[in-house]
Amino acid sequence: MHDEKPWPSRLFALIYVMGVLLMVGNAAWHYLMGDFLRILLPAVLALLLLGATLLHLTDPRYQRPSAYLVLISSFLLLAVELDQTSEAIILWIGLPPLLALLLLPPSSALLLNLLLAPLWLVLPVDGQVTYDMAFTYLAIIILGALAPLEQRRQQALLEATDPMDSECQALNASAIHELLDSEFARATLLQRRLSVLAIHLPQLEMAHEQFGARLRLELLQRFCSVAHHTCRAHDSLGRAQTSLFWLLLPDTGETGALMVRNRLISALDATVLAETGAIASRIAVCSPHPSETWTTFEQRLQIKGQALMESTH
Amino acid sequence: MDSKYKTRSFRLTLLFGAGVLALLALRATQEAVQALLWLGALWLIGTATLHELSQRWPTHTPWQLVPTLLLASLLWLSPLQFACWLWAFAILLILPQPWWLVTFNILLATLSWWRVQAYLSTEQSMSSALILAALMLLGLIRSLYYRPLWQGISERVRLMPGTRLWTASQLLEDLPRESARSDREATHTELVLLRTQHRYCWSLAQALSRQLQPFEHCYRVDGRTLATLLTSRDIDHARQRRDALLASLHGPRRTRVISLACPLTLDAECEALAKQSRDLVIIEKVPSHA
Known part of the structure; x- marks a missing residue:
């Protein structure tokens, strides 16, 4: 998901414009050299790059196609x-x-680099490419990939150590x-x-189907903020499944939990979204019996959560 | 767990890279170039094997200096053979790094370009300079995008995925919360600080994590100091748990135990721990509600 986050668009466009200028410069160079046949390609490619720049600026979703356009033209x-040159091929x-x-x-x-490597190595004329050159080339392909891979690894590590859910202010399932x-x-x-509230939001799925991802996110975030306002600072809210939340209430008996449940239900009833009305919720209270083991309690x-989710269908 | 953090493909690429560098080293004619290539290969192998280690504690050492210096010196020694590596300066810039290192990187890139352009015609050297500048700008922009992520890595609260090992900043957050909670729940909580030598720190952290209850955490205050918050029913239970815990830990260390019922700050306690002459100091105060 984070991979697709748009890069700073304007700065990127700046780079693309630099590319356009380089292409134009190349065309102008050929013009000055009187090499009129070779003007056409850089001129056309400059237009293509300009198109890629505009594509990049219009919508961040098009950053991949525009990157390919830049690659193709260069x-x-x-x-x-x-x-056509024999100089400084390497x-x-x-x-x-x-x-x-x-x-x-x-x-x-x-x-892409591995696929195109033979092409780049064969392209220069009359055997200018030696084995040494080929190995140096191979090395730069592999070593160059290490930097972006390291970046990706750091990102994965950060995500793995981040306890928050990616969509709302609640802990993630693990x-x-x-x-x-x-x-x-x-x-x-x-x-x-100890008491736990299992909270099911039946509108979540429907909101996504009928009104799209934006409403779903808003619903989630409104719910989380209401839940955080209703409970105490040391209670913790977590998202056990897509539409099922757990609210852990330490040092709270069943009666206390029922009070929290009623408070939460009335607070959610008062929270109205334009598209779906008040936030509907189904809440069950679960407290461990004396001498109950962890596994049976979790089961x-x-x-209970499953029953909540099924009762709405 | 490995594949989750994309370590396998990363490690494989590292080893491949080391292999290619070794191959180049075998074929190199200049002795200095050979030495540098071997150095590079060893560094990559080292990174691949010590990979787990770097995950344990976030490091602030500017390791990005190693590839930059290697690249620059190779280009300086044999500009013709390694000319196609000149562009790699741009890719080195995409790693988020301190600003002085970015400047240094740009300086070395300019120097290397100067070395390479001696073999080029004027128009080629000019266009290569322009393209290199554009590429480096591109790399910098990408690093700008990832900079918050990099800062997040060094400030992440949980040091390693899957372990109960947290940073000092998390301890600073947990201290007042646990103290309030033990007040409310009428339990007895104490801060245990352990100071050992650098090399024992990791094994001590592991041993400590094993001894703790699921609701207790181990915090790394600095390179030599670990902390934990021990929560027990009452003061007798606390004594019993503390004695069992301290008896199960091995290795040289100094320990300081302070009940959260006393007013305390982490900084002051760490300082006191560093200065204390006895191996074990326990400050107990019976909570007022007990």
Whole structure:
């Protein structure tokens, strides 16, 4: 999901404009050299790049197609130029893989580079490419991919250590399970009470189908803020399944939990969204019996949640 | 767990890279180039094997310096053979790094370009300079995009996925909360600070995590100091648990135990721990409600 987050669009457009200028410069150079036949390609490609720039600016969703447009135009120009010069080939064949790595996600860039490698190595005329050059080239393809891969790894690590749900202000499923485990252990060891509210939001699925992702997000966020306002600071809200939440109430007996449940229901009733009306909710209270084990309690909680979800259908 | 953090493909690419570098080193004629390539290969292998280690604690060492320096020195020594690596300066810039390192990177790129352009005609050297500048700008923009992520990594609260090991900032958040909670629930909570040597810190953290209850966490205050909040029913239970915990830990260390019923700040306690002459200091105060 985060991979598709738009890059800073204007700065990128700036780079693309620089590319256009380089293409125009190339065309102008050929014009000054009197090499009129070779003007056409860079001129056309400059227009193509301009198109890619506009595409990038209009909608961040088009960043991938526009990146491919940039790659195609610069590869074409480079291939034609390489075909006609005999000088400094080694410098220029390094450019295409690096450009691909900068514009595409690491795995597709690596694949593209490996596929195109023979082409770039064969293209220069009369056996200028030695084994050494081929190995150096291979090395830059592989080593170049390390930097974006490292970035991706860091991102994955951050996501794995982030306990929050990606859509709303609640703990994610693994975090809330872990917390339930620890709160249960605490309640057992310290001989304190514990209650859990299982909350099902029946409108969530319907909101997505009928009104799209925006309403679904709004519904989630409104629910979370209402829930946080209703409960105490040390209670924790987590999203056990897509439309099922758990609210852990440490040091609270069944009666206390029922009070929280009623408060929450009335607060949700008062929260009105324009499209769906008040937020509907189904809430069950679950408290561990004395001498109940962790597994049976969790099973009971799961079954209660399941029953809540099925009763609405 | 491995595939979740994309470590496998990363490690594989690292090893492949090391292999290609070793191959290049075998074929290199210049001795200095050979040495540098071997160095690069060893660094990559080292990174691949010590990978887990770097996940444990967030590091602030500017390791990005290593590839930059290697690249620059290779281009300086043999500009013709490694000319196609010149563009790699742009890709090195996409790694989020401190600003002084970015400047240094740009400086080295300019220097390397200067070295390479001696073999080029004027128009080619000019156009290569322009393209390199554009690419480096592109790399910088990408790093800008990832900068918040990088800062998030160094500030993440949980040090390793799947372990109960947290940062000092999380402890600062948990301290007042646990203290309020133990007041309300009439339980006895105490802060346990353990100071050991750098090399024992990781194993001590693991041993500590094993001994703790599921609701208790281990915090890493700094490179040598670990902390935990021990919650028990009452003061007798606390004594019993603390003794069992301290008896199960091995290795040289200094310990300081302070009941949360006393007013305390983490900084002051850490300082006191560093200065204390005895191996074990326990400050108990019977909570007023007990």
